[in-house]
Amino acid sequence: MTFVPVPRSSVSDHVFAQLRDAIVSGRYRPDDPLPGERELAAAFAVNRHAVREALRRLQQLGLLRVSQGGATRVLDWRAHAGLDLALSLAQSGDVLPVDNLVRDMMEMRACIGVDAARLCAERATAEVRQTVVRAVAEFTALVPDLHRMGEANIALWRHVVDGSGNTAYLLAFNSLVAGAVAVGEVPPERRAAELLDVTGHRRLGAAIAEGRGADAAAEAHTLLTADLTTPTTGPERQCRA
Missing domain, CATH: 1.10.10.10 (Winged helix-like DNA-binding domain superfamily/Winged helix DNA-binding domain)
Incomplete structure (x- = not known):
């Protein structure tokens, strides 16, 4: 060689x-x-x-x-x-040579997000729940600007994941949104179906605000799997703790 x-x-x-x-x-x-x-x-x-x-x-x-x-x-x-390999690659601008890696990352994001939404509804303080509702309102006010919606969506999910009280989920979320995992860029257009589902985001916020964990998980599942290329069969594909 x-x-x-x-x-x-x-x-x-x-x-x-x-x-x-x-x-x-x-x-x-x-x-x-x-x-x-x-x-x-x-x-x-x-x-x-x-x-x-x-x-x-x-x-x-x-x-x-x-x-x-x-x-x-x-x-x-x-x-x-482990994930430190992906971190090493991201720091040098490389990506893992794996087919469908963006899809895999989005599936990981969905698994974390679904359970984080459930836990946020069940564990978060009233103040955090209202913060999520406000973040949903700020996000939906940006339609149809996908790039600004993408940034606001990250802020929204940070509140949700933080409200879940799960440190492992929070660290994984930070790695994903910081580009620390070497999967390449996922442009907002790749998530258009998720971002433009204003009603779904409002339902998610309401479920979290009202402490309905199962409903929050279901709404998160619908949103976070909307753009996945692999067919889903409904809530049974949710990742559970």
């Missing part, structure tokens, strides 16, 4: 990125041995310290298994890597 010699600045980052992409893209298969440090250093035209640092980071991501005195072998990233 041929690697591109890298600039002397941040050489470890460049080695790390090229090896990471080679593993994630499948150029190196699971259980394949990597070349030794000396060979990699020569291929990248860098010193062995830069290679060693890159390998350490790849091991931390779950992409390599380093054996003392043995070969460094590639791990299956689908089985061993």
Whole structure:
């Protein structure tokens, strides 16, 4: 395999990125041995310290298994890597080489949003519920400007997820909306059916304000799955805690 010699600045980052992409893209298969440090250093035209640092980071991501005195072998990233791999890719402007990744992210968002809406209706204070209602009103007032609606929609769902009281949901939400998960951009036009469902958003706000958890989950499911390309069969596709 041929690697591109890298600039002397941040050489470890460049080695790390090229090896990471080679593993994630499948150029190196699971259980394949990597070349030794000396060979990699020569291929990248860098010193062995830069290679060693890159390998350490790849091991931390779950992409390599380093054996003392043995070969460094590639791990299956689908089985061993976590969201930190997606974070690493996003920071370099790359995306995971997976078909339908935007769909997968939207399904993850729907699963979190449905349960967060239920929990928000059941757990949130009266003040938070009214904040959600106000956020719905601000969002719906922006029709038909999809770009401004998209921004207001993020603000609305932040209130909902925060009101759920679930820290794991909140952290996942933050990663999604900050572009920290390497899925590429999802333009508002890709979510037009969801964003333009003004009535559905008002029903969601009312259900949360009135503490009707099951109804809030159902309304969230309808909204968040409206633009998914994979057919849904109704509330049974909701992700439940």
